[in-house]
Amino acid sequence: MHNVILSRCRELAQYTEEPGFTTRTFLSPPMHGVHAAVGAWMRQAGMEVSIDAVGNIRGLYSGVNANAKKLIIGSHLDTVPRAGAYDGILGVLMGIALVGALQGRRMRYAIEVIGFSEEEGIRYGVPFIGSRALAGTLDAALIEKITPAIREFGLDATKLKDAQASGNILGYVEFHIEQGPVLESMNQPLGVVVAIKGQSRFEIEFLGQANHAGTTPMDMRSDALAAAAEVIVFVSRFTQGMGGLTCTVGKIHVEPNASNVIPGLARISVDIRHDEDAMRETFQQLVQDEAAEIAARRSVKVSCTKLLEQPTVFMDEEFTARMAVAAPHAVHMTSGAGHDAMILAPHMPAAMLFLRSPGGLSHHPAEHVLPEDAAAAFEAGRRFLEILERLEVSHG
Amino acid sequence: MHNVILSRCRELAQYTEEPGFTTRTFLSPPMHGVHAAVGAWMRQAGMEVSIDAVGNIRGLYSGVNANAKKLIIGSHLDTVPRAGAYDGILGVLMGIALVGALQGRRMRYAIEVIGFSEEEGIRYGVPFIGSRALAGTLDAALIEKITPAIREFGLDATKLKDAQASGNILGYVEFHIEQGPVLESMNQPLGVVVAIKGQSRFEIEFLGQANHAGTTPMDMRSDALAAAAEVIVFVSRFTQGMGGLTCTVGKIHVEPNASNVIPGLARISVDIRHDEDAMRETFQQLVQDEAAEIAARRSVKVSCTKLLEQPTVFMDEEFTARMAVAAPHAVHMTSGAGHDAMILAPHMPAAMLFLRSPGGLSHHPAEHVLPEDAAAAFEAGRRFLEILERLEVSHG
Numbered sequence: 153m154h155n156v157i158l159s160r161c162r163e164l165a166q167y168t169e170e171p172g173f174t175t176r177t178f179l180s181p182p183m184h185g186v187h188a189a190v191g192a193w194m195r196q197a198g199m200e201v202s203i204d205a206v207g208n209i210r211g212l213y214s215g216v217n218a219n220a221k222k223l224i225i226g227s228h229l230d231t232v233p234r235a236g237a238y239d240g241i242l243g244v245l246m247g248i249a250l251v252g253a254l255q256g257r258r259m260r261y262a263i264e265v266i267g268f269s270e271e272e273g274i275r276y277g278v279p280f281i282g283s284r285a286l287a288g289t290l291d292a293a294l295i296e297k298i299t300p301a302i303r304e305f306g307l308d309a310t311k312l313k314d315a316q317a318s319g320n321i322l323g324y325v326e327f328h329i330e331q332g333p334v335l336e337s338m339n340q341p342l343g344v345v346v347a348i349k350g351q352s353r354f355e356i357e358f359l360g361q362a363n364h365a366g367t368t369p370m371d372m373r374s375d376a377l378a379a380a381a382e383v384i385v386f387v388s389r390f391t392q393g394m395g396g397l398t399c400t401v402g403k404i405h406v407e408p409n410a411s412n413v414i415p416g417l418a419r420i421s422v423d424i425r426h427d428e429d430a431m432r433e434t435f436q437q438l439v440q441d442e443a444a445e446i447a448a449r450r451s452v453k454v455s456c457t458k459l460l461e462q463p464t465v466f467m468d469e470e471f472t473a474r475m476a477v478a479a480p481h482a483v484h485m486t487s488g489a490g491h492d493a494m495i496l497a498p499h500m501p502a503a504m505l506f507l508r509s510p511g512g513l514s515h516h517p518a519e520h521v522l523p524e525d526a527a528a529a530f531e532a533g534r535r536f537l538e539i540l541e542r543l544e545v546s547h548g
Numbered sequence: 549m550h551n552v553i554l555s556r557c558r559e560l561a562q563y564t565e566e567p568g569f570t571t572r573t574f575l576s577p578p579m580h581g582v583h584a585a586v587g588a589w590m591r592q593a594g595m596e597v598s599i600d601a602v603g604n605i606r607g608l609y610s611g612v613n614a615n616a617k618k619l620i621i622g623s624h625l626d627t628v629p630r631a632g633a634y635d636g637i638l639g640v641l642m643g644i645a646l647v648g649a650l651q652g653r654r655m656r657y658a659i660e661v662i663g664f665s666e667e668e669g670i671r672y673g674v675p676f677i678g679s680r681a682l683a684g685t686l687d688a689a690l691i692e693k694i695t696p697a698i699r700e701f702g703l704d705a706t707k708l709k710d711a712q713a714s715g716n717i718l719g720y721v722e723f724h725i726e727q728g729p730v731l732e733s734m735n736q737p738l739g740v741v742v743a744i745k746g747q748s749r750f751e752i753e754f755l756g757q758a759n760h761a762g763t764t765p766m767d768m769r770s771d772a773l774a775a776a777a778e779v780i781v782f783v784s785r786f787t788q789g790m791g792g793l794t795c796t797v798g799k800i801h802v803e804p805n806a807s808n809v810i811p812g813l814a815r816i817s818v819d820i821r822h823d824e825d826a827m828r829e830t831f832q833q834l835v836q837d838e839a840a841e842i843a844a845r846r847s848v849k850v851s852c853t854k855l856l857e858q859p860t861v862f863m864d865e866e867f868t869a870r871m872a873v874a875a876p877h878a879v880h881m882t883s884g885a886g887h888d889a890m891i892l893a894p895h896m897p898a899a900m901l902f903l904r905s906p907g908g909l910s911h912h913p914a915e916h917v918l919p920e921d922a923a924a925a926f927e928a929g930r931r932f933l934e935i936l937e938r939l940e941v942s943h944g
Contacts, residue, residue, distance in 0.1 A: 332763025366884030367728025421807035488762030
């Protein structure tokens with residue numbers, strides 16, 4: 153079964169906005185082809201298929217009785233530009249394969265497999281549109297923004313409310329590639345996600361004085377880039393050995409950015425993640441204090457602009473314990489990346505299982521999944537469904 | 549007279565490619581207007597005016613006899629984009645004013661005032677085109693490059709050879725704004741330039757591994773930007789207190805330059821200047837060694853690409869001594885910026901006089917010159933002409 157999952161991932165990778173690569177943003181034309189293929193596989197596994205107003209494809213596999221609780225298995229079907237074949241997609245096809253493996257056997261709970269229409273945030277700069285619709289947390293401004301795309305795709309934006317999860321939800325489970333090197337470095341195929349790390353994003357801007365590189369003595373400069381470089385070196389040194397803390401300066405903008413002019417302006421992005429909110433906030437303050445001290449010493453002005461403050465989201469303890477039993481050798485870990493499970497966790501019990509990312513690669517055409525890891529995740533999924541079944545029997 | 553010089557500078561600032569600013573690149577249309585105005589002032593001062601094949605405007609004020617030696621007073625008439633009114637221009641108008649002040653009196657030497665057509669290197673990325681034509685050092689590739697512009701301006705590129713300085717040259721003298729803060733910081737109006745500092749320009753490229761900012765632990769990163777930042781901090785710290793040495797990282801390029809991706813590539817420009825070639829070369833090696841060490845420690849690859857290697861050019865000792873006598877209070881200094889005098893010094897005795905740049909400003913609309921400094925430079929120029937006259941009398 154795991155080979156079918158992986159080959160289906162590669163088949164869907166052919167639906168793309170950019171020939172030769174896999175690029176599939178929110179409700180772009182190739183998503184029609186994905187819906188047709190995924191819908192056929194869902195029906196084949198015994199599910200009723202629908203597309204909700206935000207473009208999530210939903211396959212419902214009913215339980216033994218009509219008022220059964222519902223387990224949601226989901227992930228996303230959109231991609232970053234020039235993506236790999238597995239990020240998101242794997243979790244949807246894993247859900248379909250798990251239902252298919254029941255071979256028509258009805259459980260004490262219904263199963264809904266959802267392929268979210270948007271998670272990466274490429275088309276509108278806002279991620280998680282698909283799972284936010286399910287959580288009922290799309291705000292009016294965002295709805296207005298995405299309405300033309302919804303209409304163009306042939307859907308009815310006035311029915312967005314109907315996309316919201318309703319009824320008696322047993323919980324949400326998501327299978328996803330790790331997108332990092334941790335499992336590989338531990339030589340382990342699977343990881344049970346305990347929490348999704350909180351994240352602070354802000355920009356630091358240094359304002360110095362642009363000047364002639366040849367005629368301005370070193371001690372008469374207000375070099376904005378030199379100040380920014382000191383912050384970059386500080387965070388990179390400080391974080392060494394601080395397990396669990398990541399701090400990244402990924403983006404830099406310099407003006408005038410000419411080899412013979414002392415930079416007058418330098419702006420850097422700072423991305424800090426940690427699973428303890430207090431630690432993340434403390435380190436954020438530390439970086440800003442350090443930036444202020446560097447700026448004062450170098451006679452440049454400094455300002456910080458906050459862009460994102462996302463607290464740590466914990467997976468459901470009980471639901472995650474069930475997954476841990478289903479995958480007894482899995483590493484228990486936190487996720488440094490956001491996932492649909494992060495959006496849904498405040499609304500229903502949520503659990504996540506990571507599959508090893510060879511080379512730590514993701515968001516790259518070379519992203520892949522080892523067949524034995526897919527097999528291990530599939531077996532964990534089967535056991536998870538059986539554990540839930542046993543619990544429903546004992547509860548019910 | 550100095551007020552005339554400064555007001556004429558401001559008058560020429562109105563000839564521009566971009567209304568509201570002063571932008572006048574090599575042989576651009578507004579240069580016709582500049583030639584008309586400068587030519588009229590040259591004739592008014594008693595000079596014969598011609599435009600050579602590279603677009604230099606040349607005013608010849610003959611000496612007492614036909615085979616007299618020739619003193620060249622020059623600077624450039626082109627500008628950077630959104631320039632000030634004085635960089636280059638002032639030296640040309642100073643020459644015209646000095647000839648004008650002779651009021652027809654003939655000297656034992658001829659005087660040629662030259663307004664070079666190109667010094668800044670904006671239009672073709674190659675500076676000093678005007679003075680290179682005078683020095684006879686335009687190479688075939690450059691000539692081919694600039695020929696269309698020459699033809700379009702109405703000149704004959706086949707006559708470029710005639711632009712070369714010929715006959716018995718007494719020397720070259722250039723008045724120019726300092727474009728730096730040194731004279732202002734010493735509270736002095738004038739500086740005699742002893743040498744133009746040598747310059748090394750190269751790029752350092754760090755190649756790491758782009759990766760997810762949230763999922764890649766700090767100790768598993770190959771962060772190209774963090775490595776580049778260490779080099780920037782190193783040069784900025786090392787050069788503190790190293791009088792005369794400047795080292796500037798003015799330009800940085802990062803890929804993919806996204807706030808949530810660890811930079812996989814970072815490329816920085818390095819510009820090193822010092823008046824001792826050996827010191828400059830030693831420091832260049834030091835920066836490259838440091839970059840290699842940082843790269844090794846951070847598991848990134850490093851490569852250096854040399855872009856420019858310009859040795860220090862000394863002004864003529866005797867000719868400069870005459871200028872020093874003419875401007876007895878002037879600071880003796882080196883220039884961190886290149887000038888036409890640097891191109892001509894290997895071919896004829898050359899001297900330069902700097903005027904204070906208030907605020908160290910240049911290449912900026914707010915660039916200016918204090919009237920009393922222009923007056924002091926004008927008086928130094930008059931004395932310089934008289935010193936040369938006395939020497940010609942004693943020699944001849």
